[in-house]
Amino acid sequence: MHFFSHRFFSLLTGGRDVAEVAAQLEWEAPAAEPELLADRWVAELDRHGVTSAAIIASMPGDEESVARAVARHPARLHGQFLLNPLAPDAAARLQSAFAAGLHTVCLFPAMHRYSVADERLEPLWPLAAGRNVFVHCGVLSVGVRKKLGLPSPFDMRFSNPLDLHNVALRHPGVRFVIPHFGAGFFREALMLADLCPNVYLDTSSSNNWTKYAAGALDLEAVFRQALAVAGPRRLLFGTDSSFFPRGWVHAVFTAQTEVLARIGVNRADAAAILGETLLSLQQ
Numbered sequence: 001m002h003f004f005s006h007r008f009f010s011l012l013t014g015g016r017d018v019a020e021v022a023a024q025l026e027w028e029a030p031a032a033e034p035e036l037l038a039d040r041w042v043a044e045l046d047r048h049g050v051t052s053a054a055i056i057a058s059m060p061g062d063e064e065s066v067a068r069a070v071a072r073h074p075a076r077l078h079g080q081f082l083l084n085p086l087a088p089d090a091a092a093r094l095q096s097a098f099a100a101g102l103h104t105v106c107l108f109p110a111m112h113r114y115s116v117a118d119e120r121l122e123p124l125w126p127l128a129a130g131r132n133v134f135v136h137c138g139v140l141s142v143g144v145r146k147k148l149g150l151p152s153p154f155d156m157r158f159s160n161p162l163d164l165h166n167v168a169l170r171h172p173g174v175r176f177v178i179p180h181f182g183a184g185f186f187r188e189a190l191m192l193a194d195l196c197p198n199v200y201l202d203t204s205s206s207n208n209w210t211k212y213a214a215g216a217l218d219l220e221a222v223f224r225q226a227l228a229v230a231g232p233r234r235l236l237f238g239t240d241s242s243f244f245p246r247g248w249v250h251a252v253f254t255a256q257t258e259v260l261a262r263i264g265v266n267r268a269d270a271a272a273i274l275g276e277t278l279l280s281l282q283q
Contacts, residue, residue: 001041002242003055004144005065006032012059013148025147028244038069042076044247051275053248054238056106056134057081063093067100078282080104080134084112085121094127103282104132104177109158110140117163129173132281134202137161138183139209144242161189168196175281177202177236181222184209193230200277201230203256204238220259232269233277 009018009030022029030037045053055077057066063081070079079102083090094105105128109116116135137159145152161182168176179202182189186209193199203223210217226235237256239249260270 001053001055001239001248002058003034003037003041003062003066003069004030004058004243005034005037005062005069006030007034007065008057008059008062011061012144012150021148025144025243034065034068035072037065038072038077040244041069042073044244045076048248048250048253050248052076052078052279053241054078054080054104054278057102060084060087060093063097063100063102067097067102070101074101078103078278080106080132082106082108085124086112086114091124091127094124098127098131104134106134106136108136108140109163110136110154110156111142113153113155113158115158115163116167121167125167125171125174129171132175132177134177134179135161135164136180136183137164137178137189138180138185139212140183159183159185161185161192164199165192165195168192168199172198174198175200177281179238180205180207180209180240181226182209184212186213186217186222186225190225190229193226193234197234199230200234200236200281201226202236202238203273204236204252205240206252219255220263223256223259223265224263227263227265227269232265232272235273236278236281237274 006018009021013021019029055066055069057063060082066079066081070077081097081102083093083105140154142152161178164176175198177200178189181201189201193201207219239252241249
C-alpha cells in the first residue's frame with residue numbers, strides 16, 4: 001500500500017497546502033502526524049480482516065513518515081521506501097532507512113531515468129544484503145500526478161526486468177521483488193524469476209497491463225504461468241491501495257482469490273501467496 005502521508009503531498013507538490021491538494025483530488029486529507037494516518041490504515045485493515053500490510057513511502061525524503069508509522073504498529077505495518085539511487089546521499093539514506101526499521105527499498109528506474117544495471121548503483125547492492133529491493137518495471141503511470149496535472153517525464157527504456165539479471169546473479173543475498181507481474185513485461189519477469197531464485201513477483205494492482213499481451217491473457221492465465229515458473233513462495237499478493245476514502249482495495253483481493261480457487265491452489269500455497277512470504281521477507 002502507498003502511504004500517502006502529509007509530507008508526501010508536500011514533497012510531491014512543492015509545498016502546496018495539503019488540505020487544498022486533497023480537496024482537488026477529492027480524497028481525505030491525511031493527518032499531519034503519520035502516526036494518525038497509521039492508525040487510520042490499521043483500522044481499515046481490521047475492517048477487512050487483514051493481519052498486516054506493507055506500506056511504501058512514495059517520495060524520496062518521506063522515509064521518516066513510514067518509519068514512524070511502523071514504530072506505531074510494528075506487528076501490522078511493514079516499511080518500504082522510495083529511493084533515487086543516483087542522488088548523492090543515496091547510500092546514507094539507504095542505511096538510515098534500514099536502521100530505522102524499514103526492510104525494503106523501492107527503485108523506480110523509469111521515474112529517475114537510470115538502468116538497474118548501471119555501475120553507479122554497484123556500491124548500493126552490498127548495503128542491501130539480507131534486505132529486499134523492489135524494482136518497478138514495465139508501464140509506470142502515477143495516478144496522483146495525472147490528477148494534479150504534474151509532469152511525469154518517465155522513460156520506459158529503463159523498464160525491462162532483464163536489466164536486473166546480472167545484478168541478481170551477482171548479489172544472491174539481496175531479495176528482488178518485481179511488482180505487478182512485470183507490468184507488461186510478464187515474459188521477461190518470468191524469465192528473470194526462472195533464472196534467479198532471489199527474484200520474487202508481486203501481484204498487486206488491477207493488472208490492466210494484460211491488454212498489451214499478444215493473444216488472450218487474463219489474470220487466470222497470468223497466475224497459472226507465474227506459479228509454474230516461480231512457485232507460490234515467490235509470489236506476493238498486493239492491492240496497491242493508497243488513499244481514503246477508498247481505503248483497502250477489496251476488489252483486488254476478491255478477484256485474485258477467486259482466481260486462486262478456480263485454478264485449484266491449495267490452502268498452504270494460498271497462505272504463502274497471501275501473507276506468509278511477505279512475513280518471511282521482514283526477517
